[in-house]
Amino acid sequence: MTPAPVPGEAVVLRRSRLLQQWQLVLPLALFFAAFVLGPLALLGYVSLHADVSLEEASLTQYTKFLGDGFNLGVLGATLWLGLKVTLLTLLIGYPLAYLYSVSTSRWQGVLMLLIVLPLLTSAVVRTFAWLVILGRQGIVNELLVAVGLFEMPAKLLYTPAAVVVALAQIELPLMVLPIITVLAGIDPNLRQASLSLGAGSWRTFLRVILPLSAPGVLAGCLLVYASSVSAFVTQTLVGGGQQMFMPFYIYQQAIQANNYPFAAAIAMILLASVLAIVVTVNLLARRMRGVVHG
Amino acid sequence: MRSESVASRAERGTFNAVVGALSAIAIVLLIAPTLIVLLVSFTSGQSLRFPPPGWSLRWYQALFTDSPDLWRAATLSLQVAGTATAISTVLAVCGGLALARQPRLWARFLDSVFMSPLMLPTLALGLGLLVWFNVFGTGVSMVTLVIGHTAITTPYILRTTCASLSQLDEVLLESAKSLGAGPLFAFRTVTLPLILPGVAAGAFIAFMMSFDNVAISLFLSDARSEVLPIRLWNIIESNLDVRAAAVSGVLIAVTTVLVIVMERVVGVSRHVR
Numbered sequence: 252m253t254p255a256p257v258p259g260e261a262v263v264l265r266r267s268r269l270l271q272q273w274q275l276v277l278p279l280a281l282f283f284a285a286f287v288l289g290p291l292a293l294l295g296y297v298s299l300h301a302d303v304s305l306e307e308a309s310l311t312q313y314t315k316f317l318g319d320g321f322n323l324g325v326l327g328a329t330l331w332l333g334l335k336v337t338l339l340t341l342l343i344g345y346p347l348a349y350l351y352s353v354s355t356s357r358w359q360g361v362l363m364l365l366i367v368l369p370l371l372t373s374a375v376v377r378t379f380a381w382l383v384i385l386g387r388q389g390i391v392n393e394l395l396v397a398v399g400l401f402e403m404p405a406k407l408l409y410t411p412a413a414v415v416v417a418l419a420q421i422e423l424p425l426m427v428l429p430i431i432t433v434l435a436g437i438d439p440n441l442r443q444a445s446l447s448l449g450a451g452s453w454r455t456f457l458r459v460i461l462p463l464s465a466p467g468v469l470a471g472c473l474l475v476y477a478s479s480v481s482a483f484v485t486q487t488l489v490g491g492g493q494q495m496f497m498p499f500y501i502y503q504q505a506i507q508a509n510n511y512p513f514a515a516a517i518a519m520i521l522l523a524s525v526l527a528i529v530v531t532v533n534l535l536a537r538r539m540r541g542v543v544h545g
Numbered sequence: 546m547r548s549e550s551v552a553s554r555a556e557r558g559t560f561n562a563v564v565g566a567l568s569a570i571a572i573v574l575l576i577a578p579t580l581i582v583l584l585v586s587f588t589s590g591q592s593l594r595f596p597p598p599g600w601s602l603r604w605y606q607a608l609f610t611d612s613p614d615l616w617r618a619a620t621l622s623l624q625v626a627g628t629a630t631a632i633s634t635v636l637a638v639c640g641g642l643a644l645a646r647q648p649r650l651w652a653r654f655l656d657s658v659f660m661s662p663l664m665l666p667t668l669a670l671g672l673g674l675l676v677w678f679n680v681f682g683t684g685v686s687m688v689t690l691v692i693g694h695t696a697i698t699t700p701y702i703l704r705t706t707c708a709s710l711s712q713l714d715e716v717l718l719e720s721a722k723s724l725g726a727g728p729l730f731a732f733r734t735v736t737l738p739l740i741l742p743g744v745a746a747g748a749f750i751a752f753m754m755s756f757d758n759v760a761i762s763l764f765l766s767d768a769r770s771e772v773l774p775i776r777l778w779n780i781i782e783s784n785l786d787v788r789a790a791a792v793s794g795v796l797i798a799v800t801t802v803l804v805i806v807m808e809r810v811v812g813v814s815r816h817v818r
Contacts, residue, residue, distance in 0.1 A: 271643075271728070272642075272643035272647070273643070275639045275640065275642050275643035276639070276640045276643035276644060276655060278635075278636055278639060278640075279636045279637065279639065279640035279659060279699070280640075280655065282636055282696070282699075283658060283659060283696070283699075286674065286677075286692050286693075286695075286696050287658075287662065287670065287696050288658070289677060290670065290673030290674045290676065290677035291665075291670065291673045293673060293676055293677050293680065294669065294672060294673040294676060297676055342567065343567050343568075343570050343571040343574070344571060345567075346563070346564045346565075346567035346568045346571065347567070347568045347571040347572065349564055349568075350564060350565070350568040362572075363814040364804070364805070364808065364814070365572060365575050365576060366575065366814075367804060367808075367813060367814045367817055368575075368579075368800070368801060368804055369575050369579065370817065371750065371753045371800055371803075371804055371813075372579060372796070372797060372800045372801075373756070373757040373774060373777075373793075373796050373800070374757055374759075375757065375759065375774045375777050375778055375781075376579075376582065376777075376792075376793040376796050377578055377579070378781075379582065379777070379781050379789055379790075379793055380579060380581060380582045380793070381578060382593070382781065382785070383578075383581055383582055383585050383593045383595060383790070384577075384578060384581055384595070386593060388592060388593065388594035388595065389593075389595055390581060390595040390596075393595065393596070419574075420574045420575070420578060423571060423574065423575060424575075424817075427571075428817055451553055451556040451557065451560075452556060452557045452560035452561070453556060453559075453560050456560065473664070474664075477663075477664045477665075477666075480666070481665075481666030481667060481668055481669075481760070483668050483760050483763075484759050484760075484774075484778060487782075488778070488781060488782065497666075498666060498668045498760070501668055501669065501672060502668065502763065505672055505675075505764075506763075506764075511676060514672060515672065515673075515676070518666070518668070518669035518673070519669075521666050521669060522665060522666060522669050525664065525666060526665075529664055
């Protein structure tokens with residue numbers, strides 16, 4: 252007869268394990284409470300005040316932001332920029348991830364290096380590269396003048412399109428990597444089965460591969476979106492002074508105008524809009540997963 | 546083998562052509578900007594004209610002869626990134642040990658809180674920290690700069706640590722325990738060696754992200770301490786000095802070497818996904 256397990260022992264064991272886990276996670280939790288959640292909460296608190304001295308609590312900052320066409324324009328331009336960048340990276344990032352998934356392992360190594368290298372190269376350097384490329388004496392202008400498309404070098408820098416292209420290039424790895432991961436997890440037999448049952452390449456892609464890779468696509472889209480709406484350096488340097496986006500607006504109001512409550516309100520509005528989009532897409536993803544797995 | 550109809554071959558051809566063309570654009574986009582900056586950094590001219598009028602090493606020489614500002618900024622950046630990475634590695638590995646493979650709600654919740662700096666606009670966090678330190682009267686200093694950088698680098702290490710821990714074979718830990726190893730001894734001799742590549746990859750990515758950060762440093766450094774990306778940004782914004790290209794060239798070269806070395810040693814690319 253086997254001895255019955257002693258219930259008390261298991262409980263003690265589990266409790267000590269739980270205690271240990273709490274102790275392990277405590278430093279990180281305290282750090283985050285003190286230096287991430289605390290400051291963000293304080294930012295929210297500051298944004299709910301009328302003036303810098305924080306004497307009068309009011310919603311003035313928010314009504315000021317939401318009641319002004321210029322401010323709403325900045326918010327709209329920022330979110331619209333995020334959307335354009337996301338779509339462009341998806342358009343060229345997905346094929347690259349697909350190419351990776353069907354390449355031999357030797358080529359996969361090369362492609363991976365090409366994708367990871369830019370990701371870890373300084374974003375300031377990569378932004379600077381676009382100033383060199385799109386400048387009046389840059390390669391694009393020189394080429395366009397040389398083939399006779401332009402008579403004179405055109406203003407390419409500081410245009411909305413320049414910001415979109417530069418950001419798309421900078422965020423591209425963030426789109427490609429999650430899609431690569433999800434494509435690697437798809438059973439290759441599914442593709443073979445679809446092809447041998449008579450569906451063509453396009454149909455196989457649209458009906459089999461694309462739906463199955465949806466979680467990776469959504470993850471990539473979220474990363475690119477969140478990252479591009481807050482890409483302060485690229486937005487400022489490639490966009491120039493005429494185009495205003497939310498991150499620069501925060502910086503300007505806080506550092507240059509010393510209007511902390513208003514800067515805090517802009518930051519909260521940007522935070523809220525990013526958070527709202529992330530949560531919505533995540534909910535959407537959960538529902539889609541239900542559809543894919545029947 | 547069934548012979549393929551002309552139509553289906555053409556159909557496959559267009560599919561491959563579209564995938565190939567779009568991938569080619571993506572690959573060119575990934576490589577070209579870096580290459581162009583590298584080429585321009587060897588210009589003999591005074592401007593960032595491409596193609597350069599001639600070749601020289603004068604801008605690299607300028608880095609060594611008359612750029613104390615850049616060296617000071619680079620040193621500060623290395624110090625901040627190094628310290629922040631060291632602190633966040635300890636925090637994240639401890640946290641990862643508690644959170645990995647823990648399906649409970651509190652663990653999932655904490656995990657998403659700790660990951661949030663990856664998604665949130667870092668500029669908002671920078672502003673929040675600035676106000677926070679002002680309210681508590683500490684002002685900004687090297688310490689606050691390191692704290693800010695630690696907050697944004699922790700998620701990278703936590704992610705790779707948790708991923709490595711979840712691939713760890715639990716049987717190994719069970720056998721260590723049944724052979725009499727205490728938790729600390731088991732961690733040192735079994736867990737740590739097995740998760741070390743993941744932790745190292747995470748720490749490497751965290752270091753690079755910290756070294757490159759502008760949004761946090763902009764708010765948290767005082768007037769005297771300027772980190773390299775901000776110095777570089779100021780150069781680019783004010784007069785587009787060609788030294789910026791030479792600094793970029795150095796950064797590109799160092800990054801490339803580090804990435805290739807780290808790829809060989811710990812397999813960085815497996816951990817960025």
